[in-house]
Amino acid sequence: MTEVRVPRVLTIAGSDSGGGAGIQADLKTFQELGVYGMSAITAITVQNTLGVHGVYPLPPEAAAEQIEAVGSDLGVDALKTGMLFNAEIIRLVADQIHKFGWEKVVVDPVMIAKGGAELLQNEAVLAMKEHLLPLALVVTPNIPEAEVLAGMRIRTMEDRREAARRIHALGPKIVVIKGGHDEGGPDREDRDHEEARIYGISAGADREENLEKHSEEHSEEHSEEHSDKYMKEILAEHTEEQMEKHMDKHQEDHTNNHKNNHKNNHINDHINDHMEDILKENTEKHMEVHLDVVNHPDDQTRTAMHPEKYSHMNSPIFKAVGNDRDPQVIDLIYDGAAFTELSGKRVNTVHTHGTGCTFSAAIAAGLAQGMSAFDAIRSGRSFIQAAIEDGLNLGQGHGPTNHWAYQRRLGVLR
Numbered sequence: 460m461t462e463v464r465v466p467r468v469l470t471i472a473g474s475d476s477g478g479g480a481g482i483q484a485d486l487k488t489f490q491e492l493g494v495y496g497m498s499a500i501t502a503i504t505v506q507n508t509l510g511v512h513g514v515y516p517l518p519p520e521a522a523a524e525q526i527e528a529v530g531s532d533l534g535v536d537a538l539k540t541g542m543l544f545n546a547e548i549i550r551l552v553a554d555q556i557h558k559f560g561w562e563k564v565v566v567d568p569v570m571i572a573k574g575g576a577e578l579l580q581n582e583a584v585l586a587m588k589e590h591l592l593p594l595a596l597v598v599t600p601n602i603p604e605a606e607v608l609a610g611m612r613i614r615t616m617e618d619r620r621e622a623a624r625r626i627h628a629l630g631p632k633i634v635v636i637k638g639g640h641d642e643g644g645p646d647r648e649d650r651d652h653e654e655a656r657i658y659g660i661s662a663g664a665d666r667e668e669n670l671e672k673h674s675e676e677h678s679e680e681h682s683e684e685h686s687d688k689y690m691k692e693i694l695a696e697h698t699e700e701q702m703e704k705h706m707d708k709h710q711e712d713h714t715n716n717h718k719n720n721h722k723n724n725h726i727n728d729h730i731n732d733h734m735e736d737i738l739k740e741n742t743e744k745h746m747e748v749h750l751d752v753v754n755h756p757d758d759q760t761r762t763a764m765h766p767e768k769y770s771h772m773n774s775p776i777f778k779a780v781g782n783d784r785d786p787q788v789i790d791l792i793y794d795g796a797a798f799t800e801l802s803g804k805r806v807n808t809v810h811t812h813g814t815g816c817t818f819s820a821a822i823a824a825g826l827a828q829g830m831s832a833f834d835a836i837r838s839g840r841s842f843i844q845a846a847i848e849d850g851l852n853l854g855q856g857h858g859p860t861n862h863w864a865y866q867r868r869l870g871v872l873r
């Protein structure tokens with residue numbers, strides 16, 4: 460009889476002292492999903508919910524040696540990469556993946572923290588494109604990262620599809636462009652003018668033509684100086700937008716928190732007095748959530764070309780709660796043949812620190828468990844949706860997500 464072995468997953472990423480992103484988020488996700496987690500740390504960040512206060516990269520060999528130690532002894536069924544910080548670390552990590560012949564590789568091309576700190580040096584983008592992306596089964600850029608990797612602005616879903624095609628051409632088998640950052644943004648005219656400023660093109664009627672011309676020149680040029688400037692502009696712009704939204708929401712949250720303090724004390728007393736009742740009630744509430752999911756008629760997954768290929772995505776357990784009237788967040792998947800949109804309810808919260816890390820870690824866990832890439836992505840989406848919806852409200856800033864939420868909803872109350 461063959462012995463059943465626990466799936467083993469490695470994360471190669473930076474440490475987040477605040478516990479919401481990076482290695483810490485990854486290991487929490489692995490544990491929740493029932494896989495054995497291992498880590499190779501690339502950098503130590505001094506971080507809390509208010510931001511990144513320091514970055515201490517480890518010597519590149521430290522990452523390579525950790526991977527060697529884990530790979531040569533415990534073995535790795537799937538892995539994910541997160542913050543890699545510099546080109547040398549990227550090269551050594553890629554060498555190790557290549558040497559061990561690992562195929563279930565999820566690359567989360569982390570570039571910048573939500574608060575604006577640089578988690579990947581500008582000049583390392585080229586190394587990521589050349590050395591790491593070709594080894595990826597799944598790559599999961601957010602919109603600003605996709606803009607940098609594809610060398611184009613993303614304003615519409617068609618832009619996103621074009622960016623996905625370009626990134627796919629760099630070698631990964633499946634591209635997932637996440638939609639967390641797509642909150643509508645400035646109107647088309649403003650974006651046109653902003654784009655014109657960055658590209659140095661006109662914003663008038665001949666705009667599309669100019670943009671196309673620019674994009675051709677851009678791919679021919681590939682000058683590092685140009686892509687450095689381009690990357691800085693894109694990332695700075697997105698960060699400013701996010702910070703403004705964050706500050707508004709944060710002030711609102713603070714007022715609400717204050718108002719809720721008395722109420723919370725009462726609730727705590729109540730919980731202590733009636734623990735059993737609360738737990739029972741919670742279980743019923745979670746069952747209702749499931750029923751809502753099961754009965755929901757409109758599956759929010761739209762499959763562009765091969766519905767039969769993705770029929771497993773109709774599995775009720777993997778459906779996000781929500782409906783078409785809710786503001787949506789859409790992740791776009793491209794496998795070189797078809798586009799699939801995964802959409803779910805957009806949660807109105809500032810506590811989304813580490814969402815990308817958690818999502819990619821959950822995908823790696825699914826792959827290690829033998830899921831297809833699409834199932835793993837779908838299940839990763841459900842994991843992060845639950846983690847954002849049932850937020851923990853920790854810290855004074857941009858708080859972490861709730862890594863317990865997914866299992867709790869499945870009825871495992873802990």
Ligand SMILES: Nc1ncnc2c1ncn2[C@@H]1O[C@H](COP(=O)(O)OP(=O)(O)OP(=O)(O)O)[C@@H](O)[C@H]1O
Binds near residue numbers: 639806813816
């Ligand atoms: N407000 C939200 N409501 C629901 N889902 C969200 C929300 N924000 C992000 N997500 C989901 O979380 C996952 C990560 O998306 P996001 O675009 O935030 O990645 P990211 O910017 O790389 O994350 P981070 O940098 O915080 O680690 C995606 O599956 C996305 O759809």
Ligand SMILES: Cc1ncc(COP(=O)(O)O)c(N)n1
Binds near residue numbers: 472474504571574814
């Ligand atoms: C170590 C580390 N890795 C990744 C992120 C990205 O997460 P976010 O964009 O939510 O800050 C981070 N902040 N820290």
